Amino acid sequence: MRAEGVVAGYRRGVRVLDSVDIAVVPGEVVGLAGASGCGKSTLARVLALLMAPWAGSVTIDGQRARGVRYRAPRELRTAIGVVFQQPRLSADPRLTLDEIVAEPLLATGRGRDAEWESELHGRVGLTAELRGRRPHEVSDGQLQRACVARALVLRPRYLVCDEMTAMLDASTTAALVGVVSAEAERGTGVLAVSHDEELLAVWADRVERPWTP
Numbered sequence: 001m002r003a004e005g006v007v008a009g010y011r012r013g014v015r016v017l018d019s020v021d022i023a024v025v026p027g028e029v030v031g032l033a034g035a036s037g038c039g040k041s042t043l044a045r046v047l048a049l050l051m052a053p054w055a056g057s058v059t060i061d062g063q064r065a066r067g068v069r070y071r072a073p074r075e076l077r078t079a080i081g082v083v084f085q086q087p088r089l090s091a092d093p094r095l096t097l098d099e100i101v102a103e104p105l106l107a108t109g110r111g112r113d114a115e116w117e118s119e120l121h122g123r124v125g126l127t128a129e130l131r132g133r134r135p136h137e138v139s140d141g142q143l144q145r146a147c148v149a150r151a152l153v154l155r156p157r158y159l160v161c162d163e164m165t166a167m168l169d170a171s172t173t174a175a176l177v178g179v180v181s182a183e184a185e186r187g188t189g190v191l192a193v194s195h196d197e198e199l200l201a202v203w204a205d206r207v208e209r210p211w212t213p
């Protein structure tokens with residue numbers, strides 16, 4: 001997963017990213033660090049094909065990405081799993097955790113896969129009882145565990161974790177960092193965005209700060 005010469009922003013003429021390069025290869029955890037407001041989340045969105053750069057390119061396994069969100073080709077979109085900071089903003093409150101994890105399977109027409117879903121619930125540490133609860137009946141940490149399982153359910157080749165642990169206590173942070181590290185050992189390339197340099201020092205294989213001074 002590679003960004004080259006990426007220029008991006010929100011307001012005309014105001015560049016948040018000014019010719020930024022970064023690459024994540026399969027099996028490695030790359031930390032993305034930097035001061036608040038420097039553009040970490042913006043770069044994460046561009047790499048996750050959620051936001052179009054003004055200039056430069058994003059390539060996934062050598063294939064140049066054109067179009068973002070539902071305009072991006074499905075094989076590129078589904079190659080990247082994304083976990084955000086606030087699980088409550090990204091989970092449908094009407095669904096059970098079980099249904100939240102399965103959502104991408106249904107959205108892509110693949111249908112449910114009981115064995116794989118159970119394995120994922122096990123990996124992220126969700127019990128059968130928790131699987132039947134809805135977001136308002138679980139903690140932020142339990143909901144974030146479901147969001148990590150959802151990000152993995154389509155077997156993505158890359159994972160973008162944008163401040164994945166910022167809302168969590170130390171033990172849930174350690175558990176989910178462990179889950180993502182295990183995915184990297186299985187060959188997934190991970191971009192771990194965090195303002196927490198101490199966390200990145202233990203989690204990431206290398207830490208990048210690709211900002212123009």
Ligand SMILES: Nc1ncnc2c1ncn2[C@@H]1O[C@H](COP(=O)(O)OP(=O)(O)OP(=O)(O)O)[C@@H](O)[C@H]1O
Pocket residue numbers: 010011016034035036037038039040041042043195
């Ligand atoms: N949706 C948006 N509309 C307008 N400006 C935005 C938007 N999102 C971010 N920005 C601006 O872009 C700049 C970079 O924001 P971004 O969220 O990428 O930084 P960050 O490094 O992730 O910050 P933090 O560590 O505080 O989350 C900031 O100046 C921010 O105000």
